Amino acid sequence: MTTDGVPERTGNNLDPWYANYAERASGLSASEVRALFAVASRPEVVSLAGGMPFVSALPQELIVSSMEKVMREQGPTALQYGSGQGIPELREQILDVMALEGIHGSVDNVVTSTGSQQALDLVTKLFIDPGDVILAEAPSYVGAIGVFRSYQANVVHVAMDDQGLIPEALRQTIAHLRGQGRRIKFLYTIPNFHNPAGVTLAAERRPEIIEICRQNEILILEDNPYGLLHFDEPAPDALRALDPEGVVYLGSFSKTLAPGFRVGWALAPHAVREKLILAAESAILSPSSFSQMVVSEYLATADWREQIDRFRGVYRERKDVMVEALGEHLPQLSWTNPNGGFYVWVTMPEMLDSKQMLPRAVKELVAYTPGTAFFADGRGRHAMRLSFCYPTTDQIRVGIRRLATVVNGELDLLDTFAGTGPLSLPPSPDFDSAPPSDLK
Amino acid sequence: MTTDGVPERTGNNLDPWYANYAERASGLSASEVRALFAVASRPEVVSLAGGMPFVSALPQELIVSSMEKVMREQGPTALQYGSGQGIPELREQILDVMALEGIHGSVDNVVTSTGSQQALDLVTKLFIDPGDVILAEAPSYVGAIGVFRSYQANVVHVAMDDQGLIPEALRQTIAHLRGQGRRIKFLYTIPNFHNPAGVTLAAERRPEIIEICRQNEILILEDNPYGLLHFDEPAPDALRALDPEGVVYLGSFSKTLAPGFRVGWALAPHAVREKLILAAESAILSPSSFSQMVVSEYLATADWREQIDRFRGVYRERKDVMVEALGEHLPQLSWTNPNGGFYVWVTMPEMLDSKQMLPRAVKELVAYTPGTAFFADGRGRHAMRLSFCYPTTDQIRVGIRRLATVVNGELDLLDTFAGTGPLSLPPSPDFDSAPPSDLK
Numbered sequence: 001m002t003t004d005g006v007p008e009r010t011g012n013n014l015d016p017w018y019a020n021y022a023e024r025a026s027g028l029s030a031s032e033v034r035a036l037f038a039v040a041s042r043p044e045v046v047s048l049a050g051g052m053p054f055v056s057a058l059p060q061e062l063i064v065s066s067m068e069k070v071m072r073e074q075g076p077t078a079l080q081y082g083s084g085q086g087i088p089e090l091r092e093q094i095l096d097v098m099a100l101e102g103i104h105g106s107v108d109n110v111v112t113s114t115g116s117q118q119a120l121d122l123v124t125k126l127f128i129d130p131g132d133v134i135l136a137e138a139p140s141y142v143g144a145i146g147v148f149r150s151y152q153a154n155v156v157h158v159a160m161d162d163q164g165l166i167p168e169a170l171r172q173t174i175a176h177l178r179g180q181g182r183r184i185k186f187l188y189t190i191p192n193f194h195n196p197a198g199v200t201l202a203a204e205r206r207p208e209i210i211e212i213c214r215q216n217e218i219l220i221l222e223d224n225p226y227g228l229l230h231f232d233e234p235a236p237d238a239l240r241a242l243d244p245e246g247v248v249y250l251g252s253f254s255k256t257l258a259p260g261f262r263v264g265w266a267l268a269p270h271a272v273r274e275k276l277i278l279a280a281e282s283a284i285l286s287p288s289s290f291s292q293m294v295v296s297e298y299l300a301t302a303d304w305r306e307q308i309d310r311f312r313g314v315y316r317e318r319k320d321v322m323v324e325a326l327g328e329h330l331p332q333l334s335w336t337n338p339n340g341g342f343y344v345w346v347t348m349p350e351m352l353d354s355k356q357m358l359p360r361a362v363k364e365l366v367a368y369t370p371g372t373a374f375f376a377d378g379r380g381r382h383a384m385r386l387s388f389c390y391p392t393t394d395q396i397r398v399g400i401r402r403l404a405t406v407v408n409g410e411l412d413l414l415d416t417f418a419g420t421g422p423l424s425l426p427p428s429p430d431f432d433s434a435p436p437s438d439l440k
Numbered sequence: 441m442t443t444d445g446v447p448e449r450t451g452n453n454l455d456p457w458y459a460n461y462a463e464r465a466s467g468l469s470a471s472e473v474r475a476l477f478a479v480a481s482r483p484e485v486v487s488l489a490g491g492m493p494f495v496s497a498l499p500q501e502l503i504v505s506s507m508e509k510v511m512r513e514q515g516p517t518a519l520q521y522g523s524g525q526g527i528p529e530l531r532e533q534i535l536d537v538m539a540l541e542g543i544h545g546s547v548d549n550v551v552t553s554t555g556s557q558q559a560l561d562l563v564t565k566l567f568i569d570p571g572d573v574i575l576a577e578a579p580s581y582v583g584a585i586g587v588f589r590s591y592q593a594n595v596v597h598v599a600m601d602d603q604g605l606i607p608e609a610l611r612q613t614i615a616h617l618r619g620q621g622r623r624i625k626f627l628y629t630i631p632n633f634h635n636p637a638g639v640t641l642a643a644e645r646r647p648e649i650i651e652i653c654r655q656n657e658i659l660i661l662e663d664n665p666y667g668l669l670h671f672d673e674p675a676p677d678a679l680r681a682l683d684p685e686g687v688v689y690l691g692s693f694s695k696t697l698a699p700g701f702r703v704g705w706a707l708a709p710h711a712v713r714e715k716l717i718l719a720a721e722s723a724i725l726s727p728s729s730f731s732q733m734v735v736s737e738y739l740a741t742a743d744w745r746e747q748i749d750r751f752r753g754v755y756r757e758r759k760d761v762m763v764e765a766l767g768e769h770l771p772q773l774s775w776t777n778p779n780g781g782f783y784v785w786v787t788m789p790e791m792l793d794s795k796q797m798l799p800r801a802v803k804e805l806v807a808y809t810p811g812t813a814f815f816a817d818g819r820g821r822h823a824m825r826l827s828f829c830y831p832t833t834d835q836i837r838v839g840i841r842r843l844a845t846v847v848n849g850e851l852d853l854l855d856t857f858a859g860t861g862p863l864s865l866p867p868s869p870d871f872d873s874a875p876p877s878d879l880k
Contacts, residue, residue: 014711015712016657016686016709016711017659017709017711017712018569020625020626020657020659021566021715022566022567022568022569022572022591024565024569025565025566025715025719028566028715028718028719028722029718030718050521052520052521053516053520054739055516055520056516057518058519060511060515060864063511063515063519064507064508064511064512064599065512067504067507067508068504068507070502071503071507072504075500075503076495076496078700079495079498079503079698079699079701080492080495080698080699080701081490081491081492081699081700082699082700109684114554114558114702114724115724115725117723117724117725118554118723118724120720121724125462125464125590126461126462126468127457127460127465128462129462129463133460137691146722147722150719150722150723185460186460193868206447217456219457219460243570244687245456246456250732256859258519258849259519259520259725259729260517260518260519260521260522260728260729261728261730262554262724262726262727262728262731269455269456269457271454271455271457271458272455272457275461275465275468278468278470279465279590281586282468282561282583282586282587283557283561283590283723284554284555284557284558284561284702285555285557285699286702287554288554288700288701288702288728288731289699289700290700290701290731291702291728291730291731300703362449362465380734387557392487428462
């Protein structure tokens with residue numbers, strides 16, 4: 001690793017093109033999550049690692065009939081190239097989806113994309129010169145950190161607590177960076193049911209975050225794939241609802257419908273959206289007409305709000321089981337108790353290392369994502385992300401029991417050799433190393 | 441425009457984020473082709489502008505039944521995230537497709553993408569630092585020039601004639617650039633049924649091109665969407681067939697099946713393919729499982745070779761009609777007579793400007809793509825690309841008649857005011873301004 005936490009250029013003499021890669025290619029390295037996909041695919045492993053939605057809960061017949069209808073009524077259009085911005089009908093329907101979170105936008109400013117990941121990539125491509133700073137929560141989405149690195153951004157984390165991003169920490173971080181003459185391009189934030197932290201930005205903090213960014217002329221990139229998947233109260237209104245000009249908003253059908261279509265979107269201020277369309281056309285010409293039309297037909301035909309309610313029920317039950325099992329089997333750890341989304345963030349005593357522990361966990365047939373994946377600066381060693389979205393409740397119970405075997409084995413080992421009990425460690429003030437006080 | 445032909449940063453005071461864009465964003469400008477999509481969609485206009493395949497010739501029922509089968513037998517897999525490299529079954533089938541052009545690769549080295557455009561984007565992202573040189577034919581594919589600009593490459597054109605890229609011109613261009621200390625990253629080439637030039641790289645030139653690149657350690661990026669759409673003789677073996685380690689090969693189902701699925705691929709040397717997968721995962725996580733599985737099922741079920749034969753028949757007839765109509769109505773112009781693909785490249789007398797003429801053409805209800813779209817350096821003013829892939833033979837006849845009205849009107853006007861006949865102009869030796877000698 002270089003001093004700023006970016007992996008050094010990989011490659012070797014076996015690659016004749018080694019000397020020819022762009023500098024940015026050095027930011028491409030296999031993430032922990034990627035390596036885990038292979039592990040998680042073995043059926044005997046309970047994977048608490050991935051972020052796969054439980055698509056088996058979908059009304060499959062309705063999706064098939066949506067496809068048939070699209071092909072029967074508009075086959076040649078569905079099979080053809082489309083507009084780079086995406087099909088107008090779907091963009092209209094996306095406005096209805098966003099209205100549920102207080103957003104009132106124009107269909108002109110919606111750009112559909114190959115999953116919201118592509119929109120994230122394109123916004124980064126539009127704004128980031130090498131060395132520019134992107135602010136992100138500590139921890140943050142592993143896939144975003146990967147994109148930011150691939151454009152040679154410096155990701156600077158901002159502390160969060162159980163109420164989400166801390167405004168005062170944001171203010172101080174900006175002042176500190178500005179004092180160093182650094183160029184801050186945007187704040188990347190997941191306000192609702194955070195991946196991986198599982199917390200939600202408090203309603204009263206939202207205007208304050210926006211005001212801080214506005215004063216400092218920092219764009220907000222609001223990533224909200226889980227907003228509609230709340231377990232109790234709906235999430236507060238989106239940041240975009242409060243500030244149409246200062247926010248690029250990213251949405252997705254991957255969690256509320258299905259990721260296999262790769263349909264997401266961005267809602268951007270008009271001038272940004274103009275450039276975003278050009279960037280999208282450059283990258284892929286146009287998103288899949290067929291995928292967009294099937295999603296559109298599904299939205300027109302299905303009671304999609306009720307389907308999202310069904311997903312909520314499934315995920316809430318799984319989250320409850322996971323939190324209960326953690327309390328039963330791993331009471332010496334701390335964890336967040338999310339009100340929505342897919343993830344619980346678990347903090348272990350400081351002497352444990354989740355990445356080093358992973359092979360032992362896989363041997364015990366349970367997988368998770370090590371906390372270091374969610375930091376650009378090497379933090380997160382004694383944290384992990386557990387996802388409850390895909391495994392059944394029974395699998396979750398088994399998985400947590402297996403995880404307890406591994407963690408307790410590690411702690412026993414440390415106890416034996418160090419002669420000091422792990423529970424005597426004082427909690428750290430950092431979110432990475434200690435959970436928010438009232439969550440567990 | 442700046443001196444190197446790159447448009448200056450667009451934007452204005454109405455965009456509050458104007459000062460925040462990355463430098464590369466200045467390379468994003470609306471292409472001629474993009475503006476024409478809007479025009480071409482008006483039903484009264486005969487569009488000879490776009491590159492839309494004639495998807496109505498597809499066996500629609502078979503595609504519907506492929507979808508149904510995928511959903512019935514593997515619904516949850518089709519709706520889920522997949523691997524970043526693409527599904528193995530499809531990658532195996534892609535080997536069969538490429539074998540038709542003499543390519544023998546490993547399934548491990550195939551990466552599927554959101555259309556081959558995405559693979560083009562990712563390869564460029566992997567290799568290009570700002571200021572690096574990409575060599576490309578003169579003219580070259582407008583969408584590639586757009587991608588290259590978006591990564592701040594300098595595109596340097598290499599002359600071609602009716603046998604394709606000229607080896608001696610390639611050698612001289614490389615020597616000239618090396619003499620200036622420029623860093624050449626790759627040669628981008630469309631060897632078969634070139635877009636827009638309509639010519640094919642002669643078989644005997646292929647080993648020579650490869651040898652020149654090998655000696656100069658220049659990667660070849662071979663873009664071959666049209667290779668199987670030959671009208672008479674099949675195209676010579678692909679460059680990739682002759683040099684597995686020096687070529688990244690791009691293929692697509694957009695022209696042989698349908699662009700609406702957005703399924704293309706890259707076949708790359710092993711080390712490059714490794715980075716390509718990481719870049720793809722960063723950009724979109726994974727390509728659409730559903731799209732890939734439908735294409736895979738179609739390939740397994742349909743007689744896809746016969747379907748490609750049908751496409752060949754349709755396109756050959758349309759090309760014949762276009763060339764015949766050009767001979768009848770516009771004998772004073774020159775054009776290429778392609779042996780496959782989608783496009784005829786038309787060269788007008790030097791005093792005509794195809795971009796300036798376009799509004800008049802649209803008023804006459806015919807559209808084409810001005811030649812300047814296919815050059816990074818402002819050339820191509822008196823050339824245009826006519827596509828015969830989408831309009832019917834009747835529409836092509838009408839379109840060429842309308843085009844003749846416009847061209848002849850322009851020539852009359854010039855004749856009247858200049859007092860000199862347009863046909864007295866000597867032909868230029870440049871491919872851009874004069875056609876290959878034996879083609880018309």
